[in-house]
Amino acid sequence: MALGSACLIKYxxxxxxxxxxxxxxxxxxxxxxxxxxxxxxxxEVMFVCLNDDCPLFANSWQxxxxxxxxxxxxxxxxxxGEKTGSPMMVGGKDAFKGCIVDPESVRLQSKRxxxxxxxxxxxxxxxxxxxxxxxxxxxxxxxxxxxxxxxGAEVLAAIGDLACIDPIRNHKFMNTEIEFLANSxxxxxxxxxxxxxxxxxxxIVKSQAKVxxxxxxxxx
Ligand SMILES: [Zn+2]
Ligand SMILES: [Zn+2]
Numbered sequence: 756m757a758l759g760s761a762c763l764i765k766y767x768x769x770x771x772x773x774x775x776x777x778x779x780x781x782x783x784x785x786x787x788x789x790x791x792x793x794x795x796x797x798x799e800v801m802f803v804c805l806n807d808d809c810p811l812f813a814n815s816w817q818x819x820x821x822x823x824x825x826x827x828x829x830x831x832x833x834x835x836g837e838k839t840g841s842p843m844m845v846g847g848k849d850a851f852k853g854c855i856v857d858p859e860s861v862r863l864q865s866k867r868x869x870x871x872x873x874x875x876x877x878x879x880x881x882x883x884x885x886x887x888x889x890x891x892x893x894x895x896x897x898x899x900x901x902x903x904x905x906x907g908a909e910v911l912a913a914i915g916d917l918a919c920i921d922p923i924r925n926h927k928f929m930n931t932e933i934e935f936l937a938n939s940x941x942x943x944x945x946x947x948x949x950x951x952x953x954x955x956x957x958x959i960v961k962s963q964a965k966v967x968x969x970x971x972x973x974x975x
Contacts, residue, residue: 760865766800766835767858773804773831775811780804780833780840784854802840803851804831811842819844871899878903882910887919894937895922897929908936915947917959924957 771780780802806812815828830851833840845851874889874896881889893899893907911919920941928934945951949962956970964974 760861760868763800763856763861764858767856767861769802769835771802771833771840773806773809773811774839775831776804776806776809778804778806778809780831781851782856783851784856786854798834800835800856802833802835803843805852805855807848812845815842867896867898871896871903874907875900875903878906878910882914885914885916887911887914887916890914891919891922894933894940895926901930901933904930904933905936908933908940911937912940912943915944917944917948917950919944920952920959 767782769782772778773780781804782800783803783805785799785801804812809831811831812828816826819825819827819829827844827846829842830845831840832843870892874892877889878893881887887910890907890910893903894911896904911923923937923941926937928937945959945962950959951962951964951974952958953960953967953970953972953974955972956967958967958969960967960969960974966973
């Protein structure tokens with residue numbers, strides 16, 4: 756079960772310290788499986804000492820090499836609710852450094868998610884009122900659910916408001932399918948308004964214009 760963002764932020768703000776080096780432990784997202792015995796950690800986060808100068812970490816390389824003949828070390832680790840932690844084997848310096856829980860980014864993600872939910876909930880009623888805002892938001896939110904973004908593109912095409920064109924043109928799409936749908940929505944919106952885009956300056960002009968009034972280019 757995924758932890759709620761409020762819960763994740765609460766953990767990230769808890770202060771725990773390493774008994775070996777006295778540095779504050781980093782709150783990290785736990786890997787899905789316990790390295791070694793294949794069991795889950797029973798927690799989605801763990802507090803880990805990521806100090807490379809921590810004596811436990813710095814001095815364990817040699818011990819592992821001597822005892823087991825392979826390159827590994829230990830970091831001090833504590834699970835939420837535990838009074839004392841324990842050493843956890845790591846294969847390198849960078850293990851866990853990529854999964855530090857950053858409260859600020861969790862906050863941003865949950866804010867984004869709330870906006871997505873709100874836009875998705877308003878999408879159909881806004882479409883009926885010819886309000887492009889939720890549809891446009893979904894089409895431009897790369898992290899939103901693909902199905903809602905597709906529906907957003909359909910709604911934009913159906914509403915036919917020229918105001919959706921600039922924001923789409925100014926957006927760098929990461930999902931090529933959505934980009935394709937957004938471009939086809941633009942074509943439909945232009946057609947519905949008897950407009951076309953000038954191939955030279957991208958300004959919108961009347962379909963029957965022979966010359967672009969913005970840049971002077973001759974048009975077909
Ligand atoms: Zn330490
Ligand atoms: Zn032009």
